[in-house]
Amino acid sequence: MNKSHVRLGGVALAGVLLIAGCGSGGGGGAAKSAGTGVSGGGKLDLTFWDWDPNIDKVVALWNSSHPDIHVTLSNPAGGDQLVSKMITAHQAKNGPDIAKVEYQSLPALVSGGVVRDITDLTKDAVPSFDDATMKATRFEGKVYGIPQDVAPLMLFYRADVFKKYGLSVPTTWDQYAQEAADLHKKAPKVSMTNFDAGDPGWFTGLVQQAGADWWTTSGTSWHVAINGPQSKKVADYWEKLVRSGVIEKNPSFSPQWNKQMNDGTLATWISGAWAPAQLGGIAPATKGKWTVAPLPAWTAGDATTGIWGGSATTVTSDSKHPAEAAKFASWLNTDAAAITAQIQHINIYPAATSGRSLPILKSAPPFFPNQPAFYDVVKQVAPSARGFSMWGPDVTVAFSGYTDSFGAALQSGGTFGKALDTMQDASTADMKKLGFNLN
Amino acid sequence: MATTVSNSGLRRPRLPYLLVLPAVLLFLLFVLAPGAYALILSFQTRKVTGGLLGSTSTVVFAGTSNYRSALGDAALWGSTLRMVAVGVIVVPVTVGLALLFALLLDTPRARLTRFSRLAIFLPYAIPGVIATLLWGFMYLPATSPIGGRYIDFFGSTQVFFAVANIAVWGAVGFNMVVIYTALRALPPEIYEAARIDGGSETQIALKIKVPLVLPAVVMCTLFTVLGALQLFNEPNTLKPLSNAISSDWVPLMKIYTDAFVNADIYRAAATSIVFALGVLVVSFAAGRIVQARVSPAEKGKR
Numbered sequence: 001m002n003k004s005h006v007r008l009g010g011v012a013l014a015g016v017l018l019i020a021g022c023g024s025g026g027g028g029g030a031a032k033s034a035g036t037g038v039s040g041g042g043k044l045d046l047t048f049w050d051w052d053p054n055i056d057k058v059v060a061l062w063n064s065s066h067p068d069i070h071v072t073l074s075n076p077a078g079g080d081q082l083v084s085k086m087i088t089a090h091q092a093k094n095g096p097d098i099a100k101v102e103y104q105s106l107p108a109l110v111s112g113g114v115v116r117d118i119t120d121l122t123k124d125a126v127p128s129f130d131d132a133t134m135k136a137t138r139f140e141g142k143v144y145g146i147p148q149d150v151a152p153l154m155l156f157y158r159a160d161v162f163k164k165y166g167l168s169v170p171t172t173w174d175q176y177a178q179e180a181a182d183l184h185k186k187a188p189k190v191s192m193t194n195f196d197a198g199d200p201g202w203f204t205g206l207v208q209q210a211g212a213d214w215w216t217t218s219g220t221s222w223h224v225a226i227n228g229p230q231s232k233k234v235a236d237y238w239e240k241l242v243r244s245g246v247i248e249k250n251p252s253f254s255p256q257w258n259k260q261m262n263d264g265t266l267a268t269w270i271s272g273a274w275a276p277a278q279l280g281g282i283a284p285a286t287k288g289k290w291t292v293a294p295l296p297a298w299t300a301g302d303a304t305t306g307i308w309g310g311s312a313t314t315v316t317s318d319s320k321h322p323a324e325a326a327k328f329a330s331w332l333n334t335d336a337a338a339i340t341a342q343i344q345h346i347n348i349y350p351a352a353t354s355g356r357s358l359p360i361l362k363s364a365p366p367f368f369p370n371q372p373a374f375y376d377v378v379k380q381v382a383p384s385a386r387g388f389s390m391w392g393p394d395v396t397v398a399f400s401g402y403t404d405s406f407g408a409a410l411q412s413g414g415t416f417g418k419a420l421d422t423m424q425d426a427s428t429a430d431m432k433k434l435g436f437n438l439n
Numbered sequence: 440m441a442t443t444v445s446n447s448g449l450r451r452p453r454l455p456y457l458l459v460l461p462a463v464l465l466f467l468l469f470v471l472a473p474g475a476y477a478l479i480l481s482f483q484t485r486k487v488t489g490g491l492l493g494s495t496s497t498v499v500f501a502g503t504s505n506y507r508s509a510l511g512d513a514a515l516w517g518s519t520l521r522m523v524a525v526g527v528i529v530v531p532v533t534v535g536l537a538l539l540f541a542l543l544l545d546t547p548r549a550r551l552t553r554f555s556r557l558a559i560f561l562p563y564a565i566p567g568v569i570a571t572l573l574w575g576f577m578y579l580p581a582t583s584p585i586g587g588r589y590i591d592f593f594g595s596t597q598v599f600f601a602v603a604n605i606a607v608w609g610a611v612g613f614n615m616v617v618i619y620t621a622l623r624a625l626p627p628e629i630y631e632a633a634r635i636d637g638g639s640e641t642q643i644a645l646k647i648k649v650p651l652v653l654p655a656v657v658m659c660t661l662f663t664v665l666g667a668l669q670l671f672n673e674p675n676t677l678k679p680l681s682n683a684i685s686s687d688w689v690p691l692m693k694i695y696t697d698a699f700v701n702a703d704i705y706r707a708a709a710t711s712i713v714f715a716l717g718v719l720v721v722s723f724a725a726g727r728i729v730q731a732r733v734s735p736a737e738k739g740k741r
Contacts (some may be wrong), residue, residue: 084702110492111487111493111496139492394701397701400686400696400701403686407683408682411683412595433484435486435488
């Protein structure tokens, strides 16, 4: 080998090192290279992006029962950040095979061509779900994901705080507002709850309960109604509570909020059925103090509630083994053992109809030892959970608009109704720009 | 090897090129190439075509529409104003404190200089995001040990100082070390002469040391101005803690939100180009102004 070759080799090596450096910075790049290929023994390897705590235990269950298809779990990010990562990875053509996606993000990922149409690969799994659940993952007759969990919006309240101040569990929003005022009068340092402008999930759940439909479709055209009368009703209700000073206005999921949740400053949390898994990390000192109840209603006796979150398992369009990936997604969400493991370790409320009568649901999540019938309440509420008819293709724009405009309204005045107008404008402008048909 | 030696006369001119090659390569790869890519992206846009969800979207030439919408966006100008507001606090305070600390450490009567120097420098070694998270805890009323219960650190005006404080705290140490090193490099005979002439320590500091380390101070000012233009970590990390900071609070946050939250990388690219040009103009102008101020002093010295 002569010298010029050596030098060339050196440059090439440096180049390779540089590129390798870029790859590992991207996260999951290295995992992917091991993920697509078929390794020596004819064993197939799939990569799976999921941020559920303890999901590794469920994946281990699959790996021990399916020696021919190995699933490698990776947790590059959670929620919306994972959506960003999936879009970026898709542009670089090195996405995972399987990924967990929240329902509201799925249309955007379909629109971006990131997730795959798996209608033909999931014919056996789809009948395990009712139509209301499949609505979140089936668009124009094509299935883009297998539903993992449903998360009806519910009222979590501190039984000890309620008892101390003589409050009864509110069944209507009028009663909730009244008790919020009473509580604040009795104990100025305690608040019924906080209005969270940071995470739009709970607020969309509330407007769903009130009957709003932010995105509707006819044929191939869209109608956006974020600032419709039902949404304005909800916004006005909460604005009144905030302005009267009886509830807090700091965002949730912050150190401030964790402390308030932990020390009893906040008496209720309007949250999804997944809350038990989160509360342990948010307010560890409150184990056994929370109780779940149906969400207060606008008219007494109406059982309708909204939805906060819930996810599907999707197969990406980059996957080289879609059939096997779809098989895993189906197994994860329809197999009795897999669902049982998820309820036990992740505290999900399963999307599959059969999953809702599993024996494991007879016992409460570990954080709720005081309420053995926890899942009975969820089961009673779940059928009347109402979502939008469809999530729009630009939910992220509307959602970041929520954080900005409601945050500004709380920070420096301005009405909540106007915040909704801002979201409406941002969402329609973006959809128009992208070329969607609007009417 | 033998060939190299015999040809050394011929080869020597090539050596400098070889030595700068890595730097040039890295510059091409990580500055110029992404810049060119951003320039291309900024003239494109995504259009959806088929079906309800437009799953067959295409990237099309957009002319200058991204630039027009970026420049016509009130949010960009608002974010620029906020960046300037924070910068107006950060730059003088950082450089002022760095100079003050360096002068104090340089006085003969200073004790515990090694410890103090390290203590002032240490915050610079802490990653910005971690420092911001810690400051976040200190600002929030429920967790604040510094009176957050009585002072609203996230008030509409206070938030500028809250953000600036984190930036100052992280940058003073580095600048202090630069100025201090410049001070130590001055010949001690000058001070002796001044003392013999009856100059007090304060007079020596203000009339002798400050003019002599002015070039170092100027350099620190330039660095701090450039740092202030790139404000991102502090407000972005504080954002989820309060309602005071929006997703487009400073220009870089707006670009980030456009690109990675709203998935409009094309518009973000156009905003990036506009912002980069702006930064280039400002830093060039700042460099010239500061240079003009400092050169008379340098001429006087000569």
